Amino acid sequence: MRQAVVVYAFLLFYGSLYPFKWAARTEPLFGFLLHPGSAYLERGDLVQNVLVYMPFGLLLALWWARRHRYWTALPLAVAAGTLFSVCAEIVQLWLPARVSSAADVAMNLLGTLCGALLAGLLRHDTHSGARLQAWRDGWFARGAIANTGLVVVALWLLAETSPLMPVLGLWRWKQALMPLYFQLRGWMPLSLVLLLCLTCNYAALGLLLRTLIKPGKPWWRLYGALLLAVLACQVCIDGHALRLEEVAGAALSWPLLALLPGALGRLGRAPQSAQSAQSARAAAMAIALLALAMAAAELAPGRGGWRGGGFNWVPFRGHMRSLQGFTNILEFLWPFMGMAWLARQVSPPARHHALALAGGVAVAGAMFAMEWAQLYLPGRSADITQVLLACAGWAVPWLVEEWVLVHPKAAAAAVSP
Numbered sequence: 267m268r269q270a271v272v273v274y275a276f277l278l279f280y281g282s283l284y285p286f287k288w289a290a291r292t293e294p295l296f297g298f299l300l301h302p303g304s305a306y307l308e309r310g311d312l313v314q315n316v317l318v319y320m321p322f323g324l325l326l327a328l329w330w331a332r333r334h335r336y337w338t339a340l341p342l343a344v345a346a347g348t349l350f351s352v353c354a355e356i357v358q359l360w361l362p363a364r365v366s367s368a369a370d371v372a373m374n375l376l377g378t379l380c381g382a383l384l385a386g387l388l389r390h391d392t393h394s395g396a397r398l399q400a401w402r403d404g405w406f407a408r409g410a411i412a413n414t415g416l417v418v419v420a421l422w423l424l425a426e427t428s429p430l431m432p433v434l435g436l437w438r439w440k441q442a443l444m445p446l447y448f449q450l451r452g453w454m455p456l457s458l459v460l461l462l463c464l465t466c467n468y469a470a471l472g473l474l475l476r477t478l479i480k481p482g483k484p485w486w487r488l489y490g491a492l493l494l495a496v497l498a499c500q501v502c503i504d505g506h507a508l509r510l511e512e513v514a515g516a517a518l519s520w521p522l523l524a525l526l527p528g529a530l531g532r533l534g535r536a537p538q539s540a541q542s543a544q545s546a547r548a549a550a551m552a553i554a555l556l557a558l559a560m561a562a563a564e565l566a567p568g569r570g571g572w573r574g575g576g577f578n579w580v581p582f583r584g585h586m587r588s589l590q591g592f593t594n595i596l597e598f599l600w601p602f603m604g605m606a607w608l609a610r611q612v613s614p615p616a617r618h619h620a621l622a623l624a625g626g627v628a629v630a631g632a633m634f635a636m637e638w639a640q641l642y643l644p645g646r647s648a649d650i651t652q653v654l655l656a657c658a659g660w661a662v663p664w665l666v667e668e669w670v671l672v673h674p675k676a677a678a679a680a681v682s683p
Contacts, residue, residue, distance in 0.1 A: 267329040274322055275350065281318070281586045282354040283361060291359045298355055298366035313429045314589055315373035316380065323347050323381025328388065336389045340382050347378030405488070406478050411610070414666045415478045418604045419492075422471060425596035426496045429589045431504040442501040442508055449510040457511055459566040464515030466559035467601070468493065469522045473552035474604055477545065477611060493519075505589070526551050549608040556601045564636040564652075568645025577641060577648040585651060598652055602629060602659030610663050622664040629660045 323343050330339035351374035358364040389395040406412055424430075448454035472489045479485040493516045500508040526548055578584060585591030606625065613621050633656040640646035 267325065267332065271322075271325045271329050274325055277582075278318065278322060278350070279354060281582060283357060283364070284580075284583070284586060285363055286361070287363055288360050289362045293359055293366075295356065295359070298359070299352075299368050299371070301368065312369065312373050313431060314592060315370055316377035317429060317589075317592055319347060319351070319374045319377030320381035320384070322350075323378035323383075324385050325381075326378070327382035327385035331385065331389055331391075336386055336391050336395075340386070343382040343385075344375065344379050347382075348375045351375065351378075405480060405483055407480060410666055410670050411607075411663070412478060414603070414663050415474060415607050418474065418600050418607055419471065419478075421596055421600035421603065422467075423492065423496065425593055425600060427499045427503055427506075428593045428596065429503075429505065432502050433504045434502065439501050442506065444507070446508045446510055446513065459562050460509075460511040461515055461518075463559040463563050464511055465518045465522065466555040466562075468515055468519035469526070470552040470555040470559070470601075470604065472519060472523050473526065473548050473555075474608060477549065477608070546612040549612040552608050553605045556605050560601055561636065564633075565639060565643065567643050577638070577650070579650050581651050581654055583651070584649060595655060598655035599659040602656045603662050605629075606660045606663040610667060618664065618667065622661075626657060626660055630657050633657075 326343035326346050327336070327339050330342050333339075334342070348371065351371050355366040355371055358366045386392045387395050387398050390399055402416075406416065445454060449456055471492075472486075475489050475492075476485050479488070497508065497512060497516060500506045500512060582591075585595055606622070609621060609625060610618060630653060633653045637648040637650070637652055640648045
């Protein structure tokens with residue numbers, strides 16, 4: 267957990283100080299704390315500050331909760347996150363391209379607090395956490411490896427619902443339903459590439475859930491509830507709209523799952539050896555579906571006929587100033603984490619190290635090749651960030667496995683009530 271905190275703190279500092287063009291300070295050292303910087307504030311920036319500090323607060327609270335009670339770890343995490351934010355804002359005084367403000371500190375504090383409160387749902391020593399853990403243990407396999415699979419599902423859900431800003435009102439709902447209405451009337455084209463990507467991702471998610479959920483549990487109910495929740499969020503979440511591709515992709519995923527081996531509950535009635543073989547085939551198909559969806563999305567032409575957008579070699583340069591950048595990070599993390607998790611589940615333990623290395627090389631090579639190909643596609647531009655995100659997503663499940671092997675007592679304590 268300490269390593270995760272350090273890595274995320276480094277990423278936050280990197281994002282806070284980019285583009286690293288230094289100049290002499292022209293403002294008082296703590297003067298930014300006395301004004302909100304309203305001339306530079308936008309709602310998207312405020313929401314982004316909250317969202318990027320939520321994982322930091324979550325990691326800090328979980329880290330300190332291993333040594334202290336949760337209600338002691340909570341204020342420690344909030345204080346540490348706030349202090350970190352203040353330090354980052356102070357350093358920004360030497361960066362003319364960045365603006366330090368008390369509003370940024372306040373939003374970062376709020377994000378840290380939300381993340382730290384969310385950590386309470388993952389602890390056995392809180393009332394809400396104990397109830398959630400009881401439900402989780404009743405439905406899903408136990409252990410850190412299974413928790414990594416649940417993280418994949420959570421990242422997918424967050425990618426589909428970011429920025430988590432509900433907007434209520436009949437007018438807003440009508441606006442969100444207009445693309446679906448126009449497509450049904452034939453006034454707006456249907457994107458076959460988007461339909462393919464969504465159908466493959468939905469079906470792969472269903473297979474992953476089937477692997478996570480204990481035998482005998484009606485996994486399809488949870489899968490259907492997740493799909494319905496995501497479709498509903500397209501109507502009531504700011505910046506989203508419901509499209510025909512999403513509705514059709516969710517509907518088509520069901521017959522696709524019915525055609526896949528062992529997907530719809532036949533595993534529970536099969537012998538153990540047959541279950542293992544069917545699980546392996548289902549996992550391989552889920553990996554293939556995720557890879558197909560990623561390749562289709564990467565190699566599809568964009569809007570506009572221009573070419574030659576260039577190759578961005580600066581990590582996260584296009585991801586740090588908009589909510590779309592935050593969503594794009596999640597969209598690249600969860601599929602590759604899912605591929606690695608599924609590959610680990612169905613491969614012999616003796617081959618895990620070789621598979622992790624070979625798969626990492628293959629993921630890096632394939633993603634770099636697809637990003638390079640975008641230089642010749644209309645409306646697309648290449649970005650090294652996508653390659654790094656894919657490699658990071660692939661590495662996480664294998665690193666969790668290594669942690670479990672090196673720290674078996676800590677892993678057992680993390681899942682024991």
